[in-house]
Amino acid sequence: MSKELVFGHQSPDTDAIVAAKALSYLENKLGHDTEAVALGEPNEETKFVLDHFNEPAPRVITKAAPEVDSVMLVDHNEPQQSVSDIADVTVSTVVDHHRISGFNTAQPLFYRAEPLGCCSTVIYKMFKENDVEIPAKLAGLMLSAIISDTLLLKSPTTTPTDVAVVKDLAKIADVDYESYGLDMLKAGTNLASKSEKELIDADAKSFEMAGTTVRVAQINTVDLPEVFDRQAALEAAAKAENDADGYDLFLILATNILDSNSELLVVGAPTEPVEKAFGKKLANNRLSLPGVVSRKKQVVPQLTDAFNA
């Protein structure tokens, strides 16, 4: 088998970067030749994680086909979230924890998805099944990914498996996961130094919903008013991306990670399915979403249903 690249989704978050490193490590132990890469630079939170564990950032690629025939995807499967030339390579392996949408192959493949809080939790199970030991540093990285995806095990995406795995990884990495986790999440909410474009690009994903292209960005914060002081500029940045990239609708989910409430800012059209999805009317282009912290579980399915109704 020739070399394969392993990578997570565009606008990588901590799990996208770490899951690629973890799967690549496991596959290499099992005799494959892989390299973990990324489809973008690490965000603030991920930089904090990589610094903390003294781990280099992965090489960033924009195309895969010039380098390899075959790739492994982690933490995503939808083609519009993947490398730009995904259609030109064979996907041999997917490890994920999302819905499956628009993902088609010509050949049988290895596909492992579980409805768990984090892709790194699925990969932890694969280490156990294959009897491969997780080194302390990698355990620290995987722990960080789970804390990131589950907002310190508070998101409704959190499963008992995620909790048990975090505790085991914390032992291996010798980390107090609660105090470390809070520091890590706060490191990701340093918003003042960023432009509005950076804020809406840092953790954004595109979804096809009944023919409409919906972009959903999430901004974690410890202070929602600090985000909405910049509402007009955020709307202008989102409108510019709608125009440039052909999104119909740009949704900015600002989430207070301390009290687990969100505020949704809506730019573009149609807005009716958004109002229907959450059963409330937009006011000043915003919807208040108390208790909502998970794009995957509390936003995308509701929107998908509303668009398909």
Place this chain on the structure above:
Amino acid sequence: MSKELVFGHQSPDTDAIVAAKALSYLENKLGHDTEAVALGEPNEETKFVLDHFNEPAPRVITKAAPEVDSVMLVDHNEPQQSVSDIADVTVSTVVDHHRISGFNTAQPLFYRAEPLGCCSTVIYKMFKENDVEIPAKLAGLMLSAIISDTLLLKSPTTTPTDVAVVKDLAKIADVDYESYGLDMLKAGTNLASKSEKELIDADAKSFEMAGTTVRVAQINTVDLPEVFDRQAALEAAAKAENDADGYDLFLILATNILDSNSELLVVGAPTEPVEKAFGKKLANNRLSLPGVVSRKKQVVPQLTDAFNA
């Protein structure tokens, strides 16, 4: 969790029936409430297997939604191969060994596919990972499914894992898998008693290829001339199904399981991609395909490529 149904594809073969029984057994051991059902009656080979191990045939369903909210798929994922109302239920779990095509979900799910020779081989691995013992009778059934899918480990879809698993299951079931396997495969080739419609329906799957609906039936035999003595009647039966069910192209792959050669009979249009896929011209609506035994590995990808070229 309320009860879920577990089933394989339409026109079930031995793996479709057995994998459903095996996954249902495993899931129930893990605390879920499932029932293995089927989307059609067992074929001759499967009847031989069920009789041999004194196992009842599964209940046949035509719709899932009147009974359950949620289902588990084995040995398939493509919606047109599944239960007719698949769009009206949630797919919670898929265990498969095929390409992924046209399969989309609104929610994260459990999806386990590996490029192995048989879905029952994947399920064997899941038993091991979950430390659940395989009872002797179920081991005999799973062994039969692997022998069926790999034509006694001779098909190019066979992997070293399939070989090792067959040997372990043969020990658990206390079966001489080589002599049993040959008897079983021969039991599936009793063609004289069947109508042409029965022959082309027994193991047939539909595929979307660049907007064309292609039906591919496989008939196993120990005597190819016996099949083609009935060529005119087979063509008439295929044409009738094209007209009734909207297939553009009906391919009948007749495979000699003793010497691993096939002859392809083509009914409908366009025929050019079929000729291109195998690099030879039709003669008397037929193509000779020496060494071809696997629809999945030696027919469908080649056709898909030719249609998409």
